[in-house]
Amino acid sequence: MNPAAFYPTATDYLRFLPELILTIGGVLLLVLEALTGDNKDKSSLGYLAIAVVLGAMFAVPVALANPGTSFNGMIVSDGFAAFFRMVTLLVGLFTLLCSTSYLSREKANTGEFYLLVLFSLAGQGIMAASNELIMVFLGLEIASISSYVLAGFLRDDKRGSEAALKYFLLGSFATAFLLYGISWIYGVTGATNLVAIRESLAAGTSGNSMAVAAAALMLIGLAFKVSAAPFQAWAPDVYQGAPAPVSGFLSAGPKAAAFAIFLRIFQTSFESFSSRYEPVLWILALATMLVGNFSALWQSNVKRMLAYSSIAHAGYVLVAVTTNSNVGTAAAMFYLAAYALMNFGAFAAVTHLAGRGESHVTIDDLKGLASKQPVVAGLLTVCLLSLTGVPLTAGFFGKFYIFKAAIDNHLYWLSALGLLNSAIAAYYYLRILAAMYMHEPKTTDHPEPVPGGIQLTMWFSAAGILTLGVFPGLVLDYANRFATFVK
Amino acid sequence: MTLEAFFFYAFTTLALGGATLAITRRSAVHAAISLMVSLLGVAGLYLLLNAEFLFVSQIILYIGGILLLFLFVIMLVNLDAGRGLRQFHQRWPLGAAVTAIAGVAFAILWSRAKLPPSQTMPDVGNVELVADTLLQDYLVPFEVVSLLLLVAVVGSVLLARKRA
Numbered sequence: 001m002n003p004a005a006f007y008p009t010a011t012d013y014l015r016f017l018p019e020l021i022l023t024i025g026g027v028l029l030l031v032l033e034a035l036t037g038d039n040k041d042k043s044s045l046g047y048l049a050i051a052v053v054l055g056a057m058f059a060v061p062v063a064l065a066n067p068g069t070s071f072n073g074m075i076v077s078d079g080f081a082a083f084f085r086m087v088t089l090l091v092g093l094f095t096l097l098c099s100t101s102y103l104s105r106e107k108a109n110t111g112e113f114y115l116l117v118l119f120s121l122a123g124q125g126i127m128a129a130s131n132e133l134i135m136v137f138l139g140l141e142i143a144s145i146s147s148y149v150l151a152g153f154l155r156d157d158k159r160g161s162e163a164a165l166k167y168f169l170l171g172s173f174a175t176a177f178l179l180y181g182i183s184w185i186y187g188v189t190g191a192t193n194l195v196a197i198r199e200s201l202a203a204g205t206s207g208n209s210m211a212v213a214a215a216a217l218m219l220i221g222l223a224f225k226v227s228a229a230p231f232q233a234w235a236p237d238v239y240q241g242a243p244a245p246v247s248g249f250l251s252a253g254p255k256a257a258a259f260a261i262f263l264r265i266f267q268t269s270f271e272s273f274s275s276r277y278e279p280v281l282w283i284l285a286l287a288t289m290l291v292g293n294f295s296a297l298w299q300s301n302v303k304r305m306l307a308y309s310s311i312a313h314a315g316y317v318l319v320a321v322t323t324n325s326n327v328g329t330a331a332a333m334f335y336l337a338a339y340a341l342m343n344f345g346a347f348a349a350v351t352h353l354a355g356r357g358e359s360h361v362t363i364d365d366l367k368g369l370a371s372k373q374p375v376v377a378g379l380l381t382v383c384l385l386s387l388t389g390v391p392l393t394a395g396f397f398g399k400f401y402i403f404k405a406a407i408d409n410h411l412y413w414l415s416a417l418g419l420l421n422s423a424i425a426a427y428y429y430l431r432i433l434a435a436m437y438m439h440e441p442k443t444t445d446h447p448e449p450v451p452g453g454i455q456l457t458m459w460f461s462a463a464g465i466l467t468l469g470v471f472p473g474l475v476l477d478y479a480n481r482f483a484t485f486v487k
Numbered sequence: 488m489t490l491e492a493f494f495f496y497a498f499t500t501l502a503l504g505g506a507t508l509a510i511t512r513r514s515a516v517h518a519a520i521s522l523m524v525s526l527l528g529v530a531g532l533y534l535l536l537n538a539e540f541l542f543v544s545q546i547i548l549y550i551g552g553i554l555l556l557f558l559f560v561i562m563l564v565n566l567d568a569g570r571g572l573r574q575f576h577q578r579w580p581l582g583a584a585v586t587a588i589a590g591v592a593f594a595i596l597w598s599r600a601k602l603p604p605s606q607t608m609p610d611v612g613n614v615e616l617v618a619d620t621l622l623q624d625y626l627v628p629f630e631v632v633s634l635l636l637l638v639a640v641v642g643s644v645l646l647a648r649k650r651a
Contacts, residue, residue, distance in 0.1 A: 008626075016627075023634055030641065071627040112645050119638045126631065134628045142635050149642035164646070188600070210600040213592075 012070035015077035017059035018085050019125040025052030026118035033111030042109045046100040049114035053093045053121065060085045069131055073193050076131035079482025080333075084128035084260040087337050091253035092121040094344045094457045098245040098351050101451030105356055106243070108154055116153075117249070120146035124257035133182045133192040136261050140178070140225070143254050144171050151242040151250065157357075163241025170224065170234040178221025184214035185269075197269040215270045215277060222265075225258035228318060229287040232311045236295070239307035244354055244361075247303055248347025251310040252340040259317055259336055263329055266321070268485045274324045281322040282414055289315030289421040296428045300362050302350055305428060306343070309387060312425060313339050319418050320402045323409040326483040331401035333479040338386070338394035338468055345383035345461030349376055352454045363432060368441030376450060377436045382462040386469070388429045389422050394468035401476065495535060501528030515561045523554050539613045 013020065029045055029052075036042065064082040069075065095117055103109035123142030130136045148171060152164025186192055188210045189200035201211055220231065227235040239247040266277065292312025299305035317339075320332035353369070353376070354361050370377040386395035399422055406415040450458075468475060505525025512518040530545040621629055 027637075072624045074625075074627045112641060116638070116642065116645075119634065119641075122634065123638075132628075134625065135631070138628055138631045138635055142631070142638055145635070145638050145642055149645055152646060155646065208600055209596050213596050 008071055011066050011068070014066045015063050015068065015070040016075050016129075017063050018056040018089070019122045019129075021052060021056045021059050022118050022122035022125065025049065025055070026115045026122065028052075029111055029115040029118065033115065036111070041104075042111050043100045043104065045111040046096055046103075046109075046114050049118055050093065050096045052118055053089055053096060056121070056125075057086065057089050057093070060089070063129075073195070074132045074135050075126075075129050077129060078485070079478070080260070080264070080329075080485060081129035083333055083337075083479065083482060084256055085125050087256045087340050088121055088124040088128065088253045091249060091256070091340050091344060092117055094348065094461070095245050095249040095253075097453035097457045098248070098348050099243075100453055102243065102245050102351055106154055113150070113153055116146045116150050120150065120249075120254070124253055127257040128260045130261065130264075131194055133185065133194070133197075133265075136265070137175075137179060137182060140258070140261070141175060143257060144175065144225075147171075147246075147250055147254055150246045151238055153246065154243055157241075157243075159241035160243065161241075163238045166234055167238045167242075174221045174224030174231070176221075177217050177224070181214045181217030181219075181221060184210060184217065188214060194265060194268045198271065201269070201272050211270075212273055212276055215266075215273065216280075218265065219277065219280065222258060222262045223284060226255055226262060226314050226317075227288075227311050228284050228314055229291040229311065232288065232291060232314075235311055236304050236307040239310070240301060240304040244303065244347055244351040244358060247307070248344045248351070251307070251347070252343050255310070255314065256336045256340060259314075259321070259332060263321060263332065264485060267324065267329065271324075278322060278324060281318060282411070285315050285318035285322050286414060286417055287315075288312070288318055289418060291315075293421050293424045293428075296425070299428070300364070302361050302363060302366065302432065303347075305363075305432075306346055306350070309425065309428070310343060312421065313343070313387075315421070316399060316402055316418060319406050319411070319414055322411060322414065323405045325405065325409055326480075327408060328402075328405040329483040330476065330479040331398075331405045333483065334401055334472065334476050335398035337475055337479075338398040338465070341461040341464040341468070342383045342386040342393075342395055345458055345465070346380060346387065348454050348457040348461070349380040349383070352376065352448075352450050355448070363435050364442070366432060366435045367439035369436040372441050373447050373450075376458070379458040379462045380436070381433060382465055384429045384432055386465045388426045392466070392469045394465045394472070396469060397472040397476070401472075491535065494531065498528045498531035498535065501525065501531065503528075516558065519554060519557045519561060522557070523550055526550055526554065537613065540617045 025048075029049060032045060032048070033042070036045070060082050063077045063085070064079060067077055067079075070077065096114060099113060099117075100109070103113060120143050123139045123144070123146065126135055126139030127143060128139075130139055148164055148168040151167050152161050154160045182192065185197060188208055189197050191197050191200055201208070224231040224234075235251075239251060242250065266274075270277065289312050292308050292310070292315055296305050296308035296312065299308060313335075317332050317335055320328040320335065322328070323331075350361065353366065369380075382393065386393035389395045389399045403415045403418060406418070502525050505521045505523070505528060508521035509518045509525060512521060526545065526549045530542050530550075533539075533541040533545055
């Protein structure tokens with residue numbers, strides 16, 4: 001064997017730099033957590049985690065400056081990977097900013113929370129950049145297992161423990177489907193590298209029914225992870241039961257990473273039978289939008305409502321995936337970035353308003369918020385308007401590009417039904433706005449001050465939403481440029 | 488019937504029979520021992536495929552390590568509480584129907600599939616081949632698995648430790 005092939009080159013490491021920084025930072029936190037005393041304030045570990053995430057964010061352009069595959073084609077550093085690394089890191093940064101005060105309030109401020117967020121981010125980064133089904137599986141599992149624990153982090157909270165258990169069982173079930181699909185694909189093509197699978201399928205066995213079945217199994221596994229109907233049942237319970245910052249994290253970060261591998265696998269490896277899975281994705285997208293929007297109409301708990309709304313938004317992204325085109329991929333990328341901003345902004349507001357023990361999470365509790373806390377109400381309004389898809393917000397352009405891509409690809413019915421869906425969705429977002437602005441406050445007690453991290457998150461997401469709502473080109477041009485995959 | 492075919496069917500019977508018993512036995516200890524029989528059958532199949540390394544690691548890791556751990560855990564929990572329990576859901580007809588449909592679908596797929604020609608193992612030592620693949624081509628996944636295990640350990644300790 002040639003020993004030169006044995007040692008990874010420096011460029012290999014640079015292409016993997018964001019995940020390396022996150023992993024090293026996570027392990028460092030693990031050691032520091034053990035070294036600091038039990039009764040000390042652990043907020044400083046949170047700040048350290050924030051510094052690690054910022055470091056990883058700076059490493060993303062470094063990885064992008066060295067495009068190509070590394071470690072024998074395990075990891076690919078391209079614009080697509082860099083985009084999703086950035087989105088997940090941004091969500092992670094928001095999570096950490098919101099959690100220091102949240103964890104102190106719930107008296108559960110320990111370092112493990114922060115290191116699990118870092119490990120989950122490393123897993124999501126591996127997912128975004130993986131070029132190999134084995135890496136996809138490992139990244140997905142690292143991200144998922146950290147998420148299960150984060151969902152049940154407040155162990156004395158019954159709803160949280162229930163959420164963690166449900167998430168764990170259904171998530172493992174979904175992973176089993178994915179893994180079964182991977183093993184079939186390996187049996188049929190003899191490869192786990194995405195490009196090698198593509199070549200093997202294109203070289204004559206493309207009509208292979210076993211490969212189609214394997215793709216179907218993997219589709220089920222990934223549909224679970226992006227909470228597409230009919231595999232969405234876990235999402236409402238988990239988002240409702242998990243701590244509010246974690247719900248925001250789960251609904252934006254791992255979901256974006258799951259969509260990233262969804263797009264990459266289906267457009268790289270399985271492109272040769274795109275005509276077969278298009279109808280399946282069509283139905284999946286429509287069902288997801290319908291289930292999410294109609295269930296959200298009846299919710300009185302804001303977290304649960306946002307969970308159903310996140311299912312509906314996964315449906316919109318699936319419309320973009322159904323187009324199976326570069327324009328659609330770019331639209332999905334833009335939408336997921338915009339969605340991360342607006343959804344996390346909303347969850348940040350909920351994190352603050354829920355109060356100790358998350359006892360104030362119904363729409364009734366938001367009554368009269370505009371007169372009590374006008375700034376929080378205003379920032380939450382920006383997020384909700386963007387989720388509705390009102391012009392001048394990022395959500396408007398997100399939906400616009402998705403439906404434009406769908407119409408360009410002759411998916412007229414799906415676009416029409418999708419537009420009707422977003423009209424339905426306006427109702428439940430407006431219900432919150434009406435409660436905040438058109439009702440008197442229930443109580444007259446003085447509101448608690450908003451912690452700095454949550455304030456920063458809300459201002460940042462509102463500013464991002466409005467910027468993208470006026471200058472969508474900032475992100476869309478990038479997405480358009482990098483919506484093609486290495487083939 | 489060749490000798491190889493005879494062993495193939497013998498090991499398959501062990502694997503399938505053991506798996507069936509593992510999910511039907513009411514006693515947890517019996518179920519674990521049936522699982523061991525099933526794993527032995529799979530190990531035999533690996534040997535028939537000339538995959539000696541997998542055969543050995545199947546025996547050492549699954550039967551020697553994991554299953555022993557299963558038995559320890561089963562012995563530690565109160566078995567009598569579980570023995571009296573009746574299965575309370577009545578979904579088995581649905582489960583049987585789904586399994587039958589999946590089985591038929593698999594048979595149809597299998598008959599229509601164009602599978603790549605089966606490969607025989609080269610005569611080079613199997614262990615060397617595994618080592619080369621694992622520590623060269625798949626070095627990074629091999630390392631990343633350790634991160635996965637670390638996360639799992641930290642997570643389980645966090646959720647299971649005594650309340651402060």
